[in-house]
Amino acid sequence: MNSLARWVFAFMAALACAAGPVCGGDATAAIEARLIYGTNADPKSAGGAAPELEPRLKRDFGYKHYRVLGEKSAKLKEGDGEKLELGQNFDISVKHKGTKKQFHTLGIDLYHQGKWLLFIEVSVKQRSEPIFIKGPWTEDGLLIIALTAK
């Protein structure tokens, strides 16, 4: 009987462990924002590489090289908001507006030098495909804001 009770306990524990991340994912939206510099000149000193996003960025924007100039992430529960400074005077403000069918509705404002540029409302799921916002032009390339739900 003790053996059976152990097995039942182990099963319940395994079930709880398996269900934990799902339940947690439903309650919290983890979002990662990156300011990426795309250019044809190789800016090795400009920042870190973005290997997981670079193939996608090349397909959509066509530049040869992509460097991460700034990176911030936030875990937001429903009703929470957070401002993320990405560098180069770019900020984004993210607010968790609600959850519907495992999709988190996020309101995102983009600022440059404190001036509001645009607002988007998106619905993302855990490990959703990334969102690329085409940002300002630079002398040698383009700035891209990449938003990824983790």
Added chain:
Amino acid sequence: MNCKKAQIWLQGYVDGELSPGRMQRLRKHMDGCSECRGEFSRLSQLKTLLAENRTHPAMEAAPEFFWSQVKGRIQGELQPRRAFRTQFSLAWPQVFAWAGACAVVMAVGAVVWMQSLPKPAPVAVVAPQPAEAQVDWIVTKGPDLYAQAYHSKESRATIIWTEGMPVISLEF
């Protein structure tokens, strides 16, 4: 008729092979010759004994006897027919064995043939793809900044394409 000629005709007389004229002349001689009558008596008894003993079957059955050999050859010719019938009656298991072997060969051939046929395209097992991000609203600071959202099929990313963003200088 003398006795020498009479004894030559005696065997034919006993066997009934003499002509009636010779039989009459031989009877006249034996009426007056006791020696020839005695010879006729011995030959008759011998014929009777031979007829009673019937040694022919035993002789025919002997392997060296001509008819025995002929009979044996005839039976030898007939024997293959009997053997054929016997083999035919006992060949059914072999027939089934051959039929089974042929069926196996045909089955293997069919499998090989089916393997050579063009196979249908395998159904791709698609791993669960990440969900697309849905853009519900876009609001820009003014009419000089235009933004549009679309889904890139190539990168599977959601793109918010803007026009009218300011040109800036990066600070490294």
